[in-house]
Amino acid sequence: MSTKIVTARVGVKDSHTIAAYIEHGGYKALRKALLEMTPEEVQAEVTASGMLGRGGAGFETGRKWSMLKQDLVKYLVVNGDESEPSTFKDHLLVENDPHQLVEGTLITAYAIGASRAFIYLRGEFAFGLERVQAAINEAYAYGAVGGNIFGSGFSVDLVLQPGAGAYICGEETALIESLEGKRGYPRIKPPYFPAVIGLYGAPTIVNNVETMSNVPWIVTNGGKAFAALGKGRSTGTRLFALSGDVMRPGNYELEMTSKTFRELIYDSDLGGGLKEGRSVKAVIPGGVSAPWIGPDNLDLPLGQDEVAQAGSMLGSGSIIVLDDHSCAVRAAWRITKFFNRESCGQCTPCREGSGWIEKIMHRIEMGSGTESDLDLVLDACDNIAPGLTWPPQQTTICVLGPSIPSSVVSAIKMFRDEFMIHIKEEGCPFVH
Amino acid sequence: MSFFTPENLEKAKVLVGLYPDRRSALIPLCHLAQGQRGHLSHEAIEEIAELLEIQPAEVMGTASFYDMLHTEDVGKYLVGVCTNVACLLGGGQELLDHASDVLGVSPGGTTEDGMFTLEEVECVAHCDKAPCAQVNYRYFGPLGNGDFDTLVDDLKNDRLSESVPPHGVLSRVFRDAPPMVPLEIIHQERRKMDEAKKARLAAQNPDAGGKQ
Numbered sequence: 146m147s148t149k150i151v152t153a154r155v156g157v158k159d160s161h162t163i164a165a166y167i168e169h170g171g172y173k174a175l176r177k178a179l180l181e182m183t184p185e186e187v188q189a190e191v192t193a194s195g196m197l198g199r200g201g202a203g204f205e206t207g208r209k210w211s212m213l214k215q216d217l218v219k220y221l222v223v224n225g226d227e228s229e230p231s232t233f234k235d236h237l238l239v240e241n242d243p244h245q246l247v248e249g250t251l252i253t254a255y256a257i258g259a260s261r262a263f264i265y266l267r268g269e270f271a272f273g274l275e276r277v278q279a280a281i282n283e284a285y286a287y288g289a290v291g292g293n294i295f296g297s298g299f300s301v302d303l304v305l306q307p308g309a310g311a312y313i314c315g316e317e318t319a320l321i322e323s324l325e326g327k328r329g330y331p332r333i334k335p336p337y338f339p340a341v342i343g344l345y346g347a348p349t350i351v352n353n354v355e356t357m358s359n360v361p362w363i364v365t366n367g368g369k370a371f372a373a374l375g376k377g378r379s380t381g382t383r384l385f386a387l388s389g390d391v392m393r394p395g396n397y398e399l400e401m402t403s404k405t406f407r408e409l410i411y412d413s414d415l416g417g418g419l420k421e422g423r424s425v426k427a428v429i430p431g432g433v434s435a436p437w438i439g440p441d442n443l444d445l446p447l448g449q450d451e452v453a454q455a456g457s458m459l460g461s462g463s464i465i466v467l468d469d470h471s472c473a474v475r476a477a478w479r480i481t482k483f484f485n486r487e488s489c490g491q492c493t494p495c496r497e498g499s500g501w502i503e504k505i506m507h508r509i510e511m512g513s514g515t516e517s518d519l520d521l522v523l524d525a526c527d528n529i530a531p532g533l534t535w536p537p538q539q540t541t542i543c544v545l546g547p548s549i550p551s552s553v554v555s556a557i558k559m560f561r562d563e564f565m566i567h568i569k570e571e572g573c574p575f576v577h
Numbered sequence: 578m579s580f581f582t583p584e585n586l587e588k589a590k591v592l593v594g595l596y597p598d599r600r601s602a603l604i605p606l607c608h609l610a611q612g613q614r615g616h617l618s619h620e621a622i623e624e625i626a627e628l629l630e631i632q633p634a635e636v637m638g639t640a641s642f643y644d645m646l647h648t649e650d651v652g653k654y655l656v657g658v659c660t661n662v663a664c665l666l667g668g669g670q671e672l673l674d675h676a677s678d679v680l681g682v683s684p685g686g687t688t689e690d691g692m693f694t695l696e697e698v699e700c701v702a703h704c705d706k707a708p709c710a711q712v713n714y715r716y717f718g719p720l721g722n723g724d725f726d727t728l729v730d731d732l733k734n735d736r737l738s739e740s741v742p743p744h745g746v747l748s749r750v751f752r753d754a755p756p757m758v759p760l761e762i763i764h765q766e767r768r769k770m771d772e773a774k775k776a777r778l779a780a781q782n783p784d785a786g787g788k789q
Contacts, residue, residue: 345767
């Protein structure tokens with residue numbers, strides 16, 4: 146029986162209500178933190194847990210908190226703008242266990258001394274917004290948020306903020322701009338990260354929904370217990386969102402590094418394998434910003450460093466499987482189309498490059514590409530991420546730009562033959 | 578003359594009061610306006626600007642950045658079909674083509690009776706239900722062509738009014754408790770912080786203050 150942390154209550158009847166949450170141990174961690182621990186002690190537990198941020202960049206949560214500039218006014222912002230294609234873990238958490246998110250957020254607000262905390266949820270999560278606001282209302286009535294929480298003397302308010310449909314707002318500085326009521330344009334950093342100059346110019350911590358949802362467990366069980374799960378830098382569990390050509394797509398919470406890609410895809414209680422007679426052609430780990438990995442890498446354990454060493458990233462923990470009946474050109478084209486649409490438009494390499502790459506990829510897929518198009522598309526990619534290395538070099542304000550080449554470069558590297566068939570046969574050889 | 582209904586105006590005032598800077602309520606107020614009217618009309622934009630104490634052009638300039646904020650009229654039901662990679666592998670593009678045939682409009686278009694606006698949308702985080710679609714941001718999937726036809730039929734005949742409320746993702750989101758840490762305290766501390774910073778900078782560079 147593997148340990149479940151963030152999904153422990155998923156499936157429990159009325160798991161979204163405070164009654165069910167309290168019945169299953171909810172808000173004990175907040176009480177413990179506020180009444181028995183100092184903010185520094187809470188921070189120390191989170192640091193000891195070694196938890197890496199669950200949003201995508203994988204920065205150590207405790208270290209991030211420790212970098213917060215100490216000033217009178219500080220803010221906490223929870224990033225629930227889940228829009229990395231094929232990432233659908235946070236929506237499960239906000240809909241099924243909103244109180245866990247609220248509790249984790251409040252504990253964090255106490256640990257960092259936040260003047261106010263905000264949960265920014267993706268605008269499309271209409272149901273999630275209902276669930277989280279209802280949970281916040283219940284938490285106010287219960288005395289878990291607001292003034293003098295549980296008689297501890299600590300006061301903080303929690304505000305739910307909806308987004309309005311912009312992928313870029315998942316980037317923390319764009320999210321802050323959006324929360325300030327502006328266009329979601331990422332800010333230039335360094336020198337000033339949100340921990341120094343963030344929301345309304347005050348020091349701000351931005352943490353992902355899944356990261357926050359782990360905090361109550363860490364406070365209850367201790368950072369050491371969390372660090373005992375997983376291996377190396379990959380501590381605790383992670384919610385893997387599996388999609389694409391598998392029989393049982395879905396969210397699976399697994400102890401980090403405990404399973405390999407192959408096990409996640411094929412185990413009967415996990416992905417359940419592929420359709421009869423098919424095989425894995427490629428896997429996109431960590432969201433569409435990540436380079437693809439081939440069937441030869443399926444025995445990699447699901448860990449931060451393990452995937453990084455293979456030249457990709459675990460990113461947001463979403464895993465898309467392409468089987469041998471899927472077209473690599475079409476998939477890479479569609480991913481580029483996404484980036485083109487979602488580029489905020491501030492930086493020329495990203496704004497213009499994504500459009501050019503999308504057009505060239507589209508004409509190859511549609512059968513009017515030429516052999517020289519492959520060099521042309523790689524050249525356009527090189528203008529956004531010079532050298533086409535991984536991790537990429539950056540010519541733009543944020544990392545959306547350098548994420549664009551990942552899939553295109555992977556597809557050309559791994560499936561050059563397939564591109565040539567599209568070009569020679571003047572069309573896509575696959576049946577859609 | 579007010580654009581917002583008295584009830585929505587009340588909600589709008591609560592939202593404005595939640596933030597240290599009232600402009601932060603811009604997106605929530607736009608959602609509220611869309612819940613009332615379907616899209617952001619001129620009157621709505623002007624009233625939002627007034628509530629936020631900024632110019633209407635600033636509201637428009639921000640709203641135009643976001644896909645969910647519509648400055649032109651849309652149908653009663655916003656039907657968004659996802660064609661991003663996980664849905665693409667599951668037949669999302671074919672579902673969009675089918676939706677376009679059934680509704681008789683291209684993506685971006687609204688049916689003549691004003692019932693449906695069809696949109697091609699990016700990943701809506703329901704990839705385990707691929708191919709999926711959203712109707713007024715409520716999710717349906719996996720959808721075969723037949724399932725989609727049934728969905729449209731149900732919507733036309735008002736059989737889903739419980740699970741698919743009108744536009745405006747805040748139509749069922751109510752905050753029932755005001756903030757308990759007064760904004761004045763945050764503002765006061767902020768002023769202290771800024772003054773301390775000014776003093777610190779002046780101490781570092783004593784000339785700077787005198788020159789200007």
